[in-house]
Amino acid sequence: MADSNEQVLDAIVVGAGMAGLYMTKRLKDQGLNFRTFEAGSGVGGAWFWNRYPGCRADLPIIEYSYSFSRELEQEWDWSEVMAPQPEIERYLNHVADRFDLRRHIQFETKVTDAIYDENANRWTVKTDRGDTLTATYCILATGCLNEPNYPNFKNADTFQGDVYHTAKWPAEGVDFTGKRVAIVGCGSSGVQAIPEIAKQASQLIAFQRSPVYTFPANNRPMNPAFLAQAKKDYEEIRERQRGNEMGIANYSGPKKPADPNKPAKPKPSRKILELTPEQRKAEIQQFGINVLSGYVDTYFNPEANEIACQLYREWLQETLGNPQKADALSPKNYPLHCKRPVIDTNYYEAFKQDHVAIVDLRETSVEEVTPKGLRTTDAEYEFDVLVYATGFDAMTGTIMRMNIRGRDGQSLADKWRHGPRMYMGLQAVGFPNFFTVTGPGSPSVVSNVLHSIEQHVEWIDNCIAHLRANGIKTIEPEQAAEEAWIEHVNEAGKGSMMTAPSCNSWYLGSNVDGKPQGIMPYLGGTKTYREKCDEVVAEGFKGFALAS
Ligand code: NAP
Numbered sequence: 001m002a003d004s005n006e007q008v009l010d011a012i013v014v015g016a017g018m019a020g021l022y023m024t025k026r027l028k029d030q031g032l033n034f035r036t037f038e039a040g041s042g043v044g045g046a047w048f049w050n051r052y053p054g055c056r057a058d059l060p061i062i063e064y065s066y067s068f069s070r071e072l073e074q075e076w077d078w079s080e081v082m083a084p085q086p087e088i089e090r091y092l093n094h095v096a097d098r099f100d101l102r103r104h105i106q107f108e109t110k111v112t113d114a115i116y117d118e119n120a121n122r123w124t125v126k127t128d129r130g131d132t133l134t135a136t137y138c139i140l141a142t143g144c145l146n147e148p149n150y151p152n153f154k155n156a157d158t159f160q161g162d163v164y165h166t167a168k169w170p171a172e173g174v175d176f177t178g179k180r181v182a183i184v185g186c187g188s189s190g191v192q193a194i195p196e197i198a199k200q201a202s203q204l205i206a207f208q209r210s211p212v213y214t215f216p217a218n219n220r221p222m223n224p225a226f227l228a229q230a231k232k233d234y235e236e237i238r239e240r241q242r243g244n245e246m247g248i249a250n251y252s253g254p255k256k257p258a259d260p261n262k263p264a265k266p267k268p269s270r271k272i273l274e275l276t277p278e279q280r281k282a283e284i285q286q287f288g289i290n291v292l293s294g295y296v297d298t299y300f301n302p303e304a305n306e307i308a309c310q311l312y313r314e315w316l317q318e319t320l321g322n323p324q325k326a327d328a329l330s331p332k333n334y335p336l337h338c339k340r341p342v343i344d345t346n347y348y349e350a351f352k353q354d355h356v357a358i359v360d361l362r363e364t365s366v367e368e369v370t371p372k373g374l375r376t377t378d379a380e381y382e383f384d385v386l387v388y389a390t391g392f393d394a395m396t397g398t399i400m401r402m403n404i405r406g407r408d409g410q411s412l413a414d415k416w417r418h419g420p421r422m423y424m425g426l427q428a429v430g431f432p433n434f435f436t437v438t439g440p441g442s443p444s445v446v447s448n449v450l451h452s453i454e455q456h457v458e459w460i461d462n463c464i465a466h467l468r469a470n471g472i473k474t475i476e477p478e479q480a481a482e483e484a485w486i487e488h489v490n491e492a493g494k495g496s497m498m499t500a501p502s503c504n505s506w507y508l509g510s511n512v513d514g515k516p517q518g519i520m521p522y523l524g525g526t527k528t529y530r531e532k533c534d535e536v537v538a539e540g541f542k543g544f545a546l547a548s
Contacts, residue, residue: 009033011137011464012125014111016101017045019437019453020141021092022068024101026461034135036105037127043105044092045143047085051169052189052389053196055085058217058343062230063248064450065091067238072098074231082219082343106131113403114138116431121473123434137464140399141437141457144445147397149390149512151184154368161372165388166193176200180383182374186212188342190389195350197387202355205381207374209361210504211331213312214342215290229253245525247443247451271297273304280311289315298336300495305335312336316348325351328360337496338503340445394506395440395520396420406431419509419516423477423485423543424533426459432474432547433467435460440520441489445507446498447526455526459533466537467546474547481543493519 009032013023016038024036040048057064061083066072076091083091096102106127113126123138125131148167150156164174166189181201183190186208198204230237233254240249258264268287269275272295275283283291292312297304313330320326329351350356364378373382393400396416404412407430415421415428422428425442426435437456438444444452467475493499498507499519509515522529536542 007035007131007133008122009035009133009135011139012037012111012114012123012133012135013139013141014114015045015141015143016040016043016096016105016107017047017141017143018066018092018450019143019457020045021095021101022066022454022457023139023141023437023460024104025068025099026457027464028099028101028104030461030465032464034104035133036101036141037109037111037125038105038107039110041108042089042093043096043101044089046145046167047088047092049146049169050167050189051085051089051171051173052164052166052193052387053173054192054194054345055166055169055189056080056192056217056219057082057088058188058341059248059448060251061088062227063237063241063251063448066095066450067234067241067454069099070234073234078222078227080219080222082217111402113405114434115403115405116407116434118407121432137433137435139435139437139460140439142398144395144438144449145392147393147401148388149393149397149506150388151366151390152513153366153374156369158371159369159373159386161384161386163386163388165390166190167392174385176385178202179385181205181385181387182207182381182383183387183389185389185391186210187389187391188340189391191342191344191347193387193389194356195344195346198350198353198356203357203383204350204355205357205359205383206351207359207361207366207376208328210334210339211329211360212339212342213293213309213331213336214344214347215293216288217343217345218290219345226253241448241451242530243527245527246446247448247526268294271295271304272307273297273301280307284311284315292336293341299497302335302500305337305497308336320348320351322352325358328358328363333362334502334504335497335500338498338500339505340507391506391511393512393515394509395445396509396515397512399436404431404434406434417516419518420520421482421486423482424529424536425522426456426533427475427477427544429477429479429482432476435463441485441522443522443524443526443529446521446523452526455530455533459537462537463541466541470548472546472548475541475544476547478543478545485543488524489519489522492522492524496523498523 011032011034013036016036027034042048061078110128112128115124122134125133148165176197177200179201180203182205184207191214237249237251241247268283268291292308298308317326364376367375400413410430420440422439422441425439504510509517
């Protein structure tokens with residue numbers, strides 16, 4: 001029996017980022033009685049919290065946008081090819097208003113507990129605002145990059161200046177004018193923030209543990225004619241995204257018929273190993289450094305990969321014109337494609353300026369934070385502002401911090417103590433009617449993540465509709481299916497640069513002290529994954545136990 005203060009619902013959604021917003025829309029359309037909880041004061045998730053200067057999409061925005069509504073595609077105009085954070089946040093607010101989603105969302109409320117009652121077959125959900133609700137279905141749309149990761153520096157709280165994390169940036173922004181700034185971390189966030197902070201700061205020191213292979217974003221204002229054409233071609237773009245293993249169409253406008261009077265546009269080679277050393281250099285010259293990331297053999301062949309890495313380092317030496325800084329910024333001990341691709345706007349340009357310095361934490365290590373700055377084994381650095389761009393406890397961090405208990409009181413954090421265990425990244429054994437959008441074991445972050453989000457949300461929504469239409473009380477994976485899927489995820493990761501012995505990344509959990517190591521996303525591709533999900537349904541929810 002529910003107590004009189006409890007609210008009895010069909011479903012609860014946790015999170016109102018890109019995943020939670022679309023889940024909210026689908027459950028609303030299905031007519032469910034549900035509520036969505038969001039910790040932030042507005043919608044957007046990652047695009048709400050990551051307001052640091054320079055934050056923008058790292059995929060062309062016409063592809064990194066919702067595909068579920070033809071009207072939405074037509075009515076929204078993007079101003080840049082890689083849209084900046086404020087514009088994406090505005091877009092997501094527009095989505096919330098356009099589809100009347102806000103009245104289902106309770107903001108500034110964190111879900112703390114989700115406990116399954118086997119007898120009642122209901123989830124009891126509690127929040128930090130004192131709510132207690134019960135629901136048949138509990139859906140986590142908490143995002144893969146949510147929980148900020150802070151370094152375990154000694155005396156971290158003694159610094160007397162201002163401290164920020166890129167993943168929890170203040171809404172009012174930060175004025176760095178004339179300030180001495182230190183930034184720790186040079187991944188995607190640091191690479192985007194450094195050139196922008198350098199424009200204001202009087203001094204900027206980047207403390208870098210792993211230099212990145214980063215490639216120019218080639219961002220530019222959106223050409224209105226291109227956007228108008230893309231709007232006409234959206235159906236084809238989405239179809240091509242579905243047919244691609246990364247969920248990316250690589251749309252560059254309509255295909256023009258070849259002009260027999262014009263020579264065909266030259267294209268780079270497919271494989272670096274098929275080129276002579278001279279031809280490799282010539283291709284970099286002709287097509288730019290981005291060409292290195294396109295050679296298909298660099299993804300699986302260590303020899304090809306090492307050639308590309310060496311060429312990258314040589315290019316960096318030539319580009320920077322400062323041997324010491326170039327050496328410090330050169331990635332050396334891990335392969336290209338090990339970490340998520342990083343793209344940048346003027347990253348190396350920033351380091352050409354005298355007031356921007358790099359401290360190579362491969363040569364010296366941080367001893368402690370001091371009231372005035374940071375002490376390494378080599379020197380003491382003083383500054384006014386400390387920025388952590390140290391990433392996330394990715395994919396599992398937020399979920400592990402919630403008190404989630406399934407059958408027999410089993411805690412999800414305990415089930416995942418050696419690494420996440422799920423069937424298809426959708427459900428875990430022992431947790432009936434409990435779903436994760438882009439959970440570990442699904443392609444999620446190794447694809448156009450919004451494409452993967454939409455596929456997952458639709459699968460979960462259709463699944464719930466099926467259960468309700470057929471009087472099925474619970475869905476939960478079978479043990480054998482969960483184990484086989486985990487094995488399949490590990491198998492799919494073999495041979496990839498992402499699982500190379502010298503690779504450390506948040507995909508593997510190796511960026512967080514003490515976190516279990518193993519490949520968390522599914523590397524089999526989004527097209528293949530979608531087919532597998534559809535097959536599961538076509539075969540009567542193969543691998544899931546359904547109970548009436
Ligand atoms: P990240 O890729 O994990 O980079 C964090 C950086 O901090 C790394 O350089 C890391 O070094 C360093 N670091 C971590 N702990 C440290 C410590 N104790 N001492 C010194 N350095 C430390 O995190 P991120 O840059 O926030 O990016 C995470 C992901 O978010 C990206 O891969 C991407 O998927 C997404 N993202 C996307 C965009 C976009 O769409 N444009 C922008 C930003 C982020 P190690 O590499 O050695 O761990």
